[in-house]
Amino acid sequence: MESFERIFREHGLPLTVQRRVILDSMLDRTDHPSAERVYSEVQAKIPGISRASVYRILDLFVELGLIQKINPPGMAARFDPTVRRHTHLVCRSCGRMVDMDAPGIGVLPLPDGRAYGFQIDDYQINFSGLCADCAKKHTQQPDK
Amino acid sequence: MESFERIFREHGLPLTVQRRVILDSMLDRTDHPSAERVYSEVQAKIPGISRASVYRILDLFVELGLIQKINPPGMAARFDPTVRRHTHLVCRSCGRMVDMDAPGIGVLPLPDGRAYGFQIDDYQINFSGLCADCAKKHTQQPDK
DNA sequence: CTCCGTGCAAAAGGTTTGCACTGGT
DNA sequence: ACCAGTGCAAACCTTTTGCACGGAG
Numbered sequence: 001m002e003s004f005e006r007i008f009r010e011h012g013l014p015l016t017v018q019r020r021v022i023l024d025s026m027l028d029r030t031d032h033p034s035a036e037r038v039y040s041e042v043q044a045k046i047p048g049i050s051r052a053s054v055y056r057i058l059d060l061f062v063e064l065g066l067i068q069k070i071n072p073p074g075m076a077a078r079f080d081p082t083v084r085r086h087t088h089l090v091c092r093s094c095g096r097m098v099d100m101d102a103p104g105i106g107v108l109p110l111p112d113g114r115a116y117g118f119q120i121d122d123y124q125i126n127f128s129g130l131c132a133d134c135a136k137k138h139t140q141q142p143d144k
Numbered sequence: 145m146e147s148f149e150r151i152f153r154e155h156g157l158p159l160t161v162q163r164r165v166i167l168d169s170m171l172d173r174t175d176h177p178s179a180e181r182v183y184s185e186v187q188a189k190i191p192g193i194s195r196a197s198v199y200r201i202l203d204l205f206v207e208l209g210l211i212q213k214i215n216p217p218g219m220a221a222r223f224d225p226t227v228r229r230h231t232h233l234v235c236r237s238c239g240r241m242v243d244m245d246a247p248g249i250g251v252l253p254l255p256d257g258r259a260y261g262f263q264i265d266d267y268q269i270n271f272s273g274l275c276a277d278c279a280k281k282h283t284q285q286p287d288k
Numbered sequence: 289c290t291c292c293g294t295g296c297a298a299a300a301g302g303t304t305t306g307c308a309c310t311g312g313t
Numbered sequence: 314a315c316c317a318g319t320g321c322a323a324a325c326c327t328t329t330t331g332c333a334c335g336g337a338g
Contacts, residue, residue, distance in 0.1 A: 160336080
């Protein structure tokens with residue numbers, strides 16, 4: 001929780017205000033914000049911050065293993081403070097993304113990729129469909 | 145195979161040279177080209193073709209169910225003539241993508257999303273790792 | 289002949305980069 | 314004081330869009 005200062009020291013990385021604030025705003029959130037959304041939220045706390053810094057800092061956190069980057073099909077990348085592998089539900093219509101923490105769901109053995117010339121070491125499962133709001137809209141107005 | 149002319153007629157869609165050539169270049173291929181790659185390949189056969197047409201035509205084929213669009217994490221979309229759901233192996237280093245047709249791999253029941261307010265109707269599994277070439281490079285030069 | 293499809297160029301959206309300055313350590 | 318981190322703007326990559334022309338039906 002607060003040992004992130006140690007993590008930075010161990011890597012010889014300066015702990016700047018920008019990094020503190022962005023890390024703060026990422027932890028303990030259950031949504032999956034895009035870089036743009038993090039940017040606009042953080043602007044309230046650090047008015048002069050640049051979009052580039054947000055991107056750089058989020059990518060740094062990913063490299064440090066502090067957060068996870070998710071690339072939903074056809075939309076901006078999202079960032080997730082939950083680092084362990086887990087499954088996401090994505091709304092095809094509005095892009096809303098929620099964690100799916102059902103036991104047994106989304107747990108696969110890593111297959112042997114040698115027949116394909118691959119060393120497989122990770123996987124990602126994304127379920128897609130419609131969230132409640134979008135399902136409602138679609139049934140009300142099936143056209144368009 | 146050749147009934148695609150019928151498919152177009154049924155939809156009242158003109159069958160243009162561009163569509164013929166792009167469909168031709170897509171069928172029977174086992175790689176997973178990006179729109180840009182299709183564009184440069186097709187330029188050899190139709191010198192004046194525009195990038196926009198390639199994008200429009202590929203998307204049309206996806207709507208017609210003739211091909212599939214794949215969105216690998218963090219890179220340009222790929223197109224796949226194999227329409228049925230199947231699993232992909234993606235090289236994290238070079239982006240190479242191969243089909244993984246092992247029986248039983250990548251077949252999941254659709255979970256009940258109601259607890260999350262979702263109607264789940266599809267999913268995608270991507271295994272990731274290193275292809276043989278990139279694995280070789282990494283072991284030879286672990287740094288950088 | 290009538291439209292739809294196309295080519296072109298520009299815009300849009302998301303992300304990265306080069307460079308000078310600033311702020312941690 | 315040093316050097317990495319930052320802000321800014323421009324570049325970049327992928328994809329979409331507006332519009333006028335041209336070819337398929």
